[in-house]
Structures are given as structure tokens and as C-alpha cells.
Amino acid sequence: MRMNIHKSAEDYLEAMLMLKEERGYIRSIDVADKLGVTKPSVSYATKRLRESGYISMDPAGMIVLLEPGLEIAERMYERHKLLTELLVGLGVSQETAREDACKIEHDLSVESFEAIRKHAKEHR
Numbered sequence: 001m002r003m004n005i006h007k008s009a010e011d012y013l014e015a016m017l018m019l020k021e022e023r024g025y026i027r028s029i030d031v032a033d034k035l036g037v038t039k040p041s042v043s044y045a046t047k048r049l050r051e052s053g054y055i056s057m058d059p060a061g062m063i064v065l066l067e068p069g070l071e072i073a074e075r076m077y078e079r080h081k082l083l084t085e086l087l088v089g090l091g092v093s094q095e096t097a098r099e100d101a102c103k104i105e106h107d108l109s110v111e112s113f114e115a116i117r118k119h120a121k122e123h124r
């Protein structure tokens with residue numbers, strides 16, 4: 001099921017998941033650094049994500065991904081990793097592959113992604 005969520009919200013949730021995996025915690029300032037955005041932009045986005053039930057904040061001000069937000073973040077991160085791997089396998093540089101995967105991951109249909117996933121699995 002495709003939830004109606006904006007690309008920027010998907011980017012924020014994915015970045016939050018990546019930070020959680022890298023550091024074990026998620027701080028707004030780290031989200032800003034990772035996405036190359038301002039702290040006020042992160043404040044606005046986190047407010048919207050909280051209101052939508054995707055994240056919460058713990059007493060120390062750390063961001064916590066809630067189940068709906070985690071589902072979206074994991075889906076985007078899986079797409080990102082697989083698309084990056086595929087592009088690198090085709091001879092694209094790591095940096096360009098990551099940038100292009102970020103653009104493709106949001107607009108690719110479930111059907112097309114499943115076909116790519118199946119193809120990648122068969123050819124590993």
C-alpha cells in the first residue's frame with residue numbers, strides 16, 4: 001500500500017533511519033547535516049512528521065521513528081541501496097549512483113521496483 005507522503009518527508013524519514021543505524025540515535029542537527037538543510041527546515045519537517053504520526057521526540061529531544069515512519073524509511077532505504085548497487089554494477093561511479101538512486105527511489109512504481117529486486121536476486 002502506497003501512503004500519500006511527499007518526497008521530502010520520505011527523504012527525512014530515510015535520513016533518520018540511516019542516522020539511527022550509524023549512530024544509534026537521531027538528533028535534529030544531524031538530520032540537517034545529512035540532508036544539507038537548515039535547522040529551521042528540520043524543525044518544520046519534524047513538526048509535520050510528528051503531527052502525521054511518523055515520529056515522536058523523547059524527553060531528551062531525540063527523534064524516535066514510529067512504526068508508520070519506520071515502514072516508509074525502510075522501504076526508501078531498501079530502494080536506495082538496491083538502486084545504488086545496480087547502478088554501480090552498471091559502471092556508474094559510487095557518488096553518481098547514490099545521487100541518481102535518491103532521485104529514482106521516490107518515483108519508481110512498486111511493480112518496477114519488484115522487477116528490479118527480482119532481477120538483482122537472480123543475478124547476484
